[in-house]
Amino acid sequence: METTFFILGVNHRTAPVAVRERLAFAEAEVAPALRRMRGTAASVAEAALLSTCNRVEVIGVASEPARACDEVASFLGADRSVDLDSFAASLYRLEGREAIRHLFRVGASLDSMVVGEPQILGQVKLAYALAAEAGTVSLVLHRAFHKTFSVAKRVRKSTLIGHGSVSLSSVAVGLAGQIFDTLKDKTVMLMGAGKMAELTAHALASLGIESLLVTSRTFDRAVTLARELGGTAVPLENHKPYLRMADIVIGSLAVTRPILGPSDLETVLRERRYRPMFLIDLGVPRNFDERLNTLENIYLYDIDDLDAVANKSLSERQREAEKAAVIVEEEVESFARWMRELEIVPTINDIRESMEHLRDVELERHRAWLLSLPEPERERVERLTRGLVNKLLHRILSGLRGNGAVAPDPLYTAEVARRLLCEGSGALAAAGDDPDDDGEPV
Template identity: 50%
Template sequence: MAQDIVIVGVNHRSAPVEIRERLALADGQLDDAHRRLLALGPIKEAVLLCTCNRVEVVAYADDASAALDGIAAFLAEEQRMPRDHIEQHLYRYQGRAAVQHLFRVAASLDSMVVGEPQILGQLKEFYARAAALGAVQTVLHRCFHKSFSTAKRIRTETGIASKAVSVSSAAVELARNIFDRLEDKSAMLIGAGEMSELAARHLLSAGVGTLIVTNRTFDRAVELAREFGGTPVPFEHFPRYLHLADVVIGSTAAPQHVLTPALIHEALRERKQRGMFLIDLSVPRSFDPAINDIDNVYLYDIDDLGDISEDNLAERQREAGKAELIVEAEVTGFWEWLTRLDAKPTIVALRERVEDIRRREVEKTVSALKDLTPRQREAIDALTSAIINKILHAPVTHLKRPDAESEMFYIDAARRLFDLGDPENKDDK
């Protein structure tokens, strides 16, 4: 098959971060990059994907082999990197394998965390960007939209995204299990590092009502609170606000406990013994383990949450098996559509070629038989048309529905056997 879908790129498994960050395109580079891709001779449609974990070009091309090589060169040249520096990290997909890869990416089966929801939104954004530039036409339009609907089907029909797999998300999931709902609850973050930032994102996603942030470096507490609509509190004053928090998540590098039984007893007294949920993500621990002996307090450390995450990850992997079956079925459906699309010009050319031969031979015969009546001429015309249709029935059926093993074999064979020429050049007979 000359025309085909191809993908060339790197991801978190094929390339270290120092390679990915050098290949990554800034937002301001994307439009020109799409135009340069389309200027490569064989490429008809293209979408550039660029996230923290992957840089990929998805393309539909006239010449798949030339497109694969051209895209690899493009990625190196675009960021002024020697080709041999990135070659070992690149993966290449063509045809059905490329479609399957794209569908797996959309369904987050190819993500660092299987089942994470962010990649689908990113994919939609990059597709929309390419479409707005006119870089997407019939084939990639259908392919990307089919990948989106496949991802939606997987989230609906499997539990791949239902369980938390990071300790931060597991912490919030546990809090929701204890309080049923978080919309009317307040949360305090002690520490403002990466773990706390992730916890803040999950808390907001869960609908937590109020967020309080404290950190030894107050400016960082202000920054994190501003990002998530919370209230910053100086670290030395956080005990005064402790009674306001239903959920307290700690992630600090403190050498000693920052939360002690005495502080919790005082907070509970002001809360009239209403329960508190404490999550210590620190190593070494920031919350005194003795707090766990206090009534109406639930204390979990990072090991407790790690067990939850591992169990959930195992569950996601089981659900991923179901998702792979859905991907396979959806890829088959799309590939059948694409094959029919590719077969149409060949079927039309085949019918035109055979009809041209039939018409010329009928005219030659009718001219030689001068005594034929108009009715006899019509009968000959109808008979030869019927014979041609019968002969073409089986070949056309195979062209419309090739099996998975042969796919484009019948199309290429028909064009060669009947000398149909290049489907892109209708004058080439």
């Protein structure tokens, strides 16, 4: 029986979030859903369910993948109470090599929205664990998932896919780390409550900073925000005295003209004894005068500067992804080879049995003569026949496993070999019955 690997699902490229969120499964729902699927999708032999914010995929094994995909698609629609027609166009169905490649690429974070992001591997591991818990994983999926993990590890080790900061807040944090040796003794001042600014302040604070000052258009807002982020609120009209304490200033105030200019910071710098300051301007229009960057020991990055760094890292990751694709291809090849061998295992067993049987039959036919031989001679005949059978078997089996070089279609070749070599179904079997095929006296 032929087993084929398949994947059916939607991801951030094929379906908008409105479709993905309706098909998504919460972590606790996954194992029960897999059990339900086993009940309704009869032609699915093994299955796992990967559900993240960017994708919902069923990874499975079946002997009739096309039918299995249909069954899984209807199951998804019925289980999530979504009309199949509303998402059928977004579904991708992959079989065989394509499906294996897809799984490896997902695990190695090559299929992610942000290429190289590290969370996906954990999510794939979780999907595997949940499927194992549901009892829907067997030989092929066990092997496929373990291979996925090792491919991801190999990609991470031999490419720079996870390097560089690709989000504005992580770029800002990275820059802070290049200016300051430690943030433990640094004060961050958050001016204004833009979403990005808040995220950046939060990212910095989570690394452990000395203190956080928060100021905003209205003092109430500043107090609320300070409470949320664990900082101290400072009134906006009175923020200047606090500036010299701030090593990092994040601006996102709604202003018509810059709130900080060179003259403001020149005095601040002197008071700070020229300790460096990192100004992160996330406001549009900009909060900090761009001439500030020319001041000594002041590093000013506005939103475009951060964006440029993020984009650069992203395009570097894209380049690394091409190297990773080569690795994935190698691994797909090796997995496909394993699958092929798996497929011809029953045939190989049949052939082995049939040859062993032939030998037994022949020995049985010559039993009287064999019994007349002295013990050592008899053993030699035993060894001789066994050796002959093993040598023949070895030739046949290595021909069948010939990686496509000898056998372009291994399943077909295996079937031909079975016909030729197994009893009751071919020419050789008939020849085996011919008592005159050996010259030995009876």
